[in-house]
Amino acid sequence: MRVLRGTLDDPVADRERTGTLLATASEGTPGLRVWTPARQVAFGRRDARADGFDRAARIAADRGFRPIERDVGGRAVAYAGETLAFAHAIPLDGGGATGDGAITERYDRTVETVVDALRGLGADVVAGEPPAAFCAGDHSVRVAGGGKVSGIAQRVRADAALVAGCVVVSPADARAVAAVSDAVYDALDVSFDPETVGSVAAAGGPAEPDSVARALEDAFVDGPWGDGSRRVERVGAER
Known part of the structure; x- marks a missing residue:
């Protein structure tokens, strides 16, 4: 498996490097790729079409979060500096690989992979999310009885799929994500409860990314998704 490590300071250039995974x-x-993106709010396609998008983007920028638009679906996701992102690029062999069943299977397997990785670190997490969470979706991970830790989205084309997501690690990042998301979602007229943002640390896991x-990299490479082999390429500095 081709594995990218490191982060570029420019969010646009950084996401272009992730895009090379889909090409290969x-x-x-x-x-x-599992990494800590620079401080930003990544807006989904629905956000970009919303009447309040320009105001939401200004709010993010005023709070020190660079607004960018991402290719995969879902609503706005804030990365506060130590928030993790992951992207898994999967070759497709045609057939039913782009159908609803295959898409759901990739979502389910990704959720299972994230849950297993975080539980291996001592975090008490489960599949699902509380109401009015950030980037609301059926395929998420939350603290058991608590806030959302990870959201997952997917981009599919005829020859490959990119399953991507975020993981909120520390309580400090959770607070920062909640604060900027509250203002951004209000501008977009999307329901959001800042109390629904959890973290790996709040679930009993480590507070450093x-x-x-x-653990996430190992879970994807050594688990059902991979064969245990990895070819590591440096993208930028470790954050």
Whole structure:
């Protein structure tokens, strides 16, 4: 599996590097990246079409979060500096690989992978999310009885799929994500409760992103998704 490590300071250039995983997956090579993006709010396609998008983008920028638009679906996601992102690029062989059943299967397997990785670090997490959470969706991970830790989205084309998500690690990041998301979602006229933002640490896991990133990388490479082999490429500096 092709594995990218590191982060570029420019969010646009950084996401372009993630996009190369999809290109090589279309040629048959699966890829993975788990990293801490620079401080930003990544808006989904529905956000960009909303009447309040320009105001939401200004609010994010005024609070020190660079507004960018992402290719996968879902609503706005804030990355506060130590918030993890992951992207798994999967080659598709045609057939039913782009159908609803295959899409749901990839979502379910990704949720299971994230849950297993975080539980291995001592975090009490489960599949699902509380009402009015950020980037609301059926395929999420939450603290058992608590806030949302991870949201997952998917981009599918004929020859490859990119399953991507975020993981809120520390309580400090959870507070920052909640604060900027509250203002951004209000501008977008989307229901959001800042109390629904959880973290790996709140679930009993570590509060620093490095160990969580490595656990997620191992879970994708060594689990059902991979064969245990990885070809590591440096993208930028470790954050």
